[in-house]
Amino acid sequence: xxxxxxxGTLETRLERYLEGFRNRHGLEESEVVGNTVKLVxxxxxxxxxxxxxxxxxxxxxxxxxxxVDRTGSFELTYELLDFRGAQVRVKTTIEGEEPVIDxxxxxxxxxxxxxxxxYDMFGVAFKGHPDLRRTYMWQDHFDHxxxxxxxxxxxxxxxxxxx
Amino acid sequence: xxxMQKFNEPNVLTTSSDKLFNWARKNSxxxxxxxxxCCAIEMMSTGMAHNDLDRFGAGFFTASPRQAxxxxxxxxxxxxxxxxxxxxxxxxxEPKWVIAMGACAISGGPFLDGYSVLMGADRVIPVDVYVPGxxxxxxxxxxxxxxxxxxxxRDQQVGYEKPRPALVTEDGEFLxxxxxxxxxxxxxxxxxxxxxxxxxxxxxxFERKGMPPASQTDVGWIPKEAKQKIKExxxxxxxxxxxxxxxxxxxxxxxxx
Numbered sequence: 001x002x003x004x005x006x007x008g009t010l011e012t013r014l015e016r017y018l019e020g021f022r023n024r025h026g027l028e029e030s031e032v033v034g035n036t037v038k039l040v041x042x043x044x045x046x047x048x049x050x051x052x053x054x055x056x057x058x059x060x061x062x063x064x065x066x067x068v069d070r071t072g073s074f075e076l077t078y079e080l081l082d083f084r085g086a087q088v089r090v091k092t093t094i095e096g097e098e099p100v101i102d103x104x105x106x107x108x109x110x111x112x113x114x115x116x117x118x119y120d121m122f123g124v125a126f127k128g129h130p131d132l133r134r135t136y137m138w139q140d141h142f143d144h145x146x147x148x149x150x151x152x153x154x155x156x157x158x159x160x161x162x163x
Numbered sequence: 164x165x166x167m168q169k170f171n172e173p174n175v176l177t178t179s180s181d182k183l184f185n186w187a188r189k190n191s192x193x194x195x196x197x198x199x200x201c202c203a204i205e206m207m208s209t210g211m212a213h214n215d216l217d218r219f220g221a222g223f224f225t226a227s228p229r230q231a232x233x234x235x236x237x238x239x240x241x242x243x244x245x246x247x248x249x250x251x252x253x254x255x256x257e258p259k260w261v262i263a264m265g266a267c268a269i270s271g272g273p274f275l276d277g278y279s280v281l282m283g284a285d286r287v288i289p290v291d292v293y294v295p296g297x298x299x300x301x302x303x304x305x306x307x308x309x310x311x312x313x314x315x316x317r318d319q320q321v322g323y324e325k326p327r328p329a330l331v332t333e334d335g336e337f338l339x340x341x342x343x344x345x346x347x348x349x350x351x352x353x354x355x356x357x358x359x360x361x362x363x364x365x366x367x368x369f370e371r372k373g374m375p376p377a378s379q380t381d382v383g384w385i386p387k388e389a390k391q392k393i394k395e396x397x398x399x400x401x402x403x404x405x406x407x408x409x410x411x412x413x414x415x416x417x418x419x420x
Contacts, residue, residue: 137279138243146278153276 006058006082010035013086020057025049036087043092046078047102050090053080054107059088062108065115067122069149074099074124094124103129121147181319188232188258189220189315192308195231196224197251200238202265202298209301221308228254233311235304236290239267239274240281252288260315262307263290266297273297 006013017037022030025048029040041049053059059082066077073095080088094101103126104111113135115126120134123145137146144151198206209216216222225231228251240248252261263284266272271282284290291314294307 136243144278151278153278 003060004058006084006086010085013082013084017053017057017059017082017086017088021049021052024052024056035085036089038089038091040091043076043094043101046090046092047104047107050078050080050104050107053088053090058082062104062110062114063087065111065118067118067124067147069122069147071149072097074122076101076118076124078104098123098125100125100127102127105129121145123148185316185318188318189312192219192221192233192260192311193223193225193231194221194233194235195228195251195255196226197234197248198237199240199244200265200267202237202268205298205301206235206237206264206304209304214301214305216305216308219305219308219312228252229256231255232258233260233262233308234288235262235264236268236284236288237264237298239272240284240287241279242281243279245281245287248284249287258318260291260311261288262292262294262304262311264294264296264304264307265299266295269293269295 008016014032014035014037018030018032021027021037021039025041025045027039027041027049029038031038039049050062059080061081061083063079063081066079068075068077070093073093076092076094078090078092080090082088092101099122101124103115105115105126105128112130115124115129116131116133116135118124119126119129119132120136126132134142137144198204208214210222210224221233228234232255234248234252234255236248252259261284263269267274267280268284271277271280274280275282281287292307292311294303296303299307
């Protein structure tokens with residue numbers, strides 16, 4: 001696939017992205033701050049929004065996925081880059097102690113490992129992920145998600161259930 | 164060499180095999196090329212020209228555990244890394260030694276209660292020398308290597324059982340995480356024990372209470388009282404030998420008369 005770099009100045013591109021998202025999806029919030037398009041969406045339209053970004057607007061890169069544990073809900077942030085200085089930041093909130101959200105690996109393949117890490121540290125289950133194994137913690141014996149607020153640090157836990 | 168030059172013609176030197184082998188071993192330590200965290204940077208700097216670890220015969224870092232003598236555990240050991248570290252240690256041929264470099268390798272350091280950090284390399288492998296610091300300066304590592312050399316110098320090849328770290332209590336309860344348990348079962352008492360291996364006991368000492376600082380660093384340190392006792396004994400032996408000699412002389416003169 002031939003890669004096409006986005007055209008136009010930063011302002012026109014940001015405007016184009018914002019309009020593109022607004023025209024196609026129901027967004028909770030949308031605004032441009034600096035060089036960033038900030039979107040807040042509901043979890044069910046998230047993959048549609050990212051598909052638009054990738055297929056319609058030609059934003060090629062998913063930089064990272066961030067998870068914040070708000071005790072009772074999880075805030076996920078997807079940051080997209082267009083390689084010319086513009087960013088798109090998509091925020092969504094999942095309710096519940098056992099969060100489930102659609103995987104975006106089919107849209108951005110790089111999300112594979114980002115989602116594995118989010119699962120490892122926070123226990124967020126990504127529906128449709130091809131291989132949701134843990135990245136850092138050992139797969140078989142460690143039964144915790146250490147970045148959760150409910151996780152208690154204890155020196156004994158390191159060896160708990162470890163062979 | 165000074166001793167050699169005193170001989171006027173080719174000759175034979177008598178020494179114990181221990182002294183010979185230990186001399187060879189301590190002056191050609193090959194550390195394993197194995198860095199875990201920021202201490203590894205300090206370890207590299209120790210090997211470079213300014214500090215020059217080669218002066219102590221320990222400057223060649225082998226990339227393979229098969230040729231290594233010393234493992235310098237330089238940095239935080241995460242629980243996942245502990246398995247790999249143990250495997251590397253087991254792949255090293257005997258005789259082998261371990262230096263725990265820095266606070267993390269000694270106790271877990273600032274990450275002590277972290278969810279993924281091993282609380283000291285000595286939980287999985289036996290450690291010979293601890294070098295404190297965060298990270299230790301190159302001088303400290305060099306001192307650690309010199310201490311290890313002292314320790315090797317006093318090592319015995321014959322009639323000596325190598326101390327092993329304690330991993331189970333007397334009752335057979337497991338104290339620590341031990342990967343090799345999985346496939347050898349030696350510590351569980353299932354596998355046959357090699358003859359001559361003592362029951363497992365903790366061999367390393369963390370502090371010697373009421374002892375002078377020299378006892379912490381010098382491996383062959385003996386208390387002052389013991390030293391004095393030895394001296395007195397030697398003196399008494401000498402005196403006895405002298406008096407015996409005198410008696411002999413007296414006896415011989417008596418015979419002559």
